[in-house]
Amino acid sequence: MSRPAGRVLTLLELLQSGGTRTVAELADRLGVDGRTVRRYVDHLLDLDVPVESVRGRYGGYRLAPGYRLPPLMLSDDEALAVLLGLVAGRRAGLTTTGHTAGETASAKIRRVLPAHLAHRLGTLLDSLAFTERPGECAAPDSGVLLTLADAVRHRRPVSLRYTDREGRRTERTLHAYGIVAHSGRWYVTGTDPGIGEDRTLRLDRIADARALPGTFEEPAGPDPAQRVLSGFATAAYRHEVTLRIQGTVEQIRVHLPAAVARLTEHEPVADEDRADEGRADERWLRVDLRAERLDWLPPVLAALDRPFVIERPEELRHLVVALAGRLASHATAPAGDAPAS
Structure with a gap:
């Protein structure tokens, strides 16, 4: 692949990451001047890639909203990293209720890889053995997981329908500080404002989560992972x-x-x-x-x-x-x- 063609593909990859990229930023990343960046953008437009020009002080280029991206172009190392990550995630139990999503994603990636690379990676995955049994933990709902992730990022309260280990169902409000993966399970940790105490909840026991109006301030203290570990150490047992x-x-x-x-x-x-x-x-x-x-x-x-x-x-x-x-x-x-x- 020639260097200009490779840089055009790199430009597309930068724009695919989202947001507006300034001409100066793109020129720096590509190692060219602003004039050459504009020529590369014209190449993408000739290929029917909808690149939009954004005017103003913080203007630049971006992809049109809703544009369906072309197939991924992965190097050997990148393809191996993705496939191994999917396999490890499934075995560790870190999946959602759409448990087949990892398998279908893996199959799609392997189908679009060059034949020689798909064969080599298939040989590796078929030869791979594990010393531990696959995780068999209950998986959380993907909608719940994404709603909580958004609430953590924007510090928004969430309303949850939760079933505890005794089978009791409650509806509660949570100020979520973080989502933690531990020993094959997903947890959300935060404060219950109704009682003013910290709570760590298993995501697979949350039936529904919806964001509430307003925001909250996270108090100083341990990070989410440490909060979860501390909660395990002090939980009620016999x-x-x-x-x-x-x-x-x-x-x-x-x-x-x-x-x-x-x-x-x-x-x-x-x-x-x-x-x-x-x-x-x-x-x-x-x-x-x-x-x-x-x-x-x-x-x-x-x-x-x-x-x-x-x-x-x-x-x-x-x-x-x-x-x-x-x-x-x-x-x-x-x-x-x-x-x-």
Whole structure:
């Protein structure tokens, strides 16, 4: 492809990104002068591409509204990135209720690719294996997702019809601060102005969302992702667990991430002062978490392999002691003995 032809296609790509582009901006992006930009625009007009000229101080060129864009022109790397992104999104559960949209989009892209590239990418996708099972989470409605995204951007209140995990249906207003994808699910986080408290809601449980008049100011504080993680760590569950663990934040977070536990500084008591010295940056940290079950925690504490104190509940102490007894019995069993059932 000749350089002028390539620049004309680059000009079209710039105009396809939307908005009005000034002659100076286009000239800078294309590496030519303003006169050459106007000549390239004439080439597009000759090809029946409806480029409009906008007059005024902030004038320039733009594509006519409603113009149906020609097929995408993707390089090998771009095509691979798009197709892998579609595959990864489907497997991670980050799709909408139009769950076939990703498959049809992938098929359309593969159909318009050059034969040699389509064959190579098809070979890669057919050869690709994953170590994790595909995500099976419920998907949100695409209309709800787009309405909430617009509300977040323009700081507009939204009215929602929501079904909680107990099956209760309510209609509520939300000042949405952000949309967060976490572990194969979509969440929206914000403030319920009716009660003045933060709320994190699953998008697949929202049946309808509509924008309301007015705007709101987002308060200072954690970003949306951190709000969602903090909400998980403090949600209501059957057991409330409080631990004191000696170590670094990094050591603890490997086994108890922010979505599971909340860490705070803790002033050690006398007995803790006599615990292992460890590294200079290790200190006693308070760990708070909530869980429906406790049986997964003793193996986590064993894997953490740091000094710890269980403040509550008493049931967790018994589970840790029982695990320690089983490990000790297995370690001291004579070689060749069959393990007890």
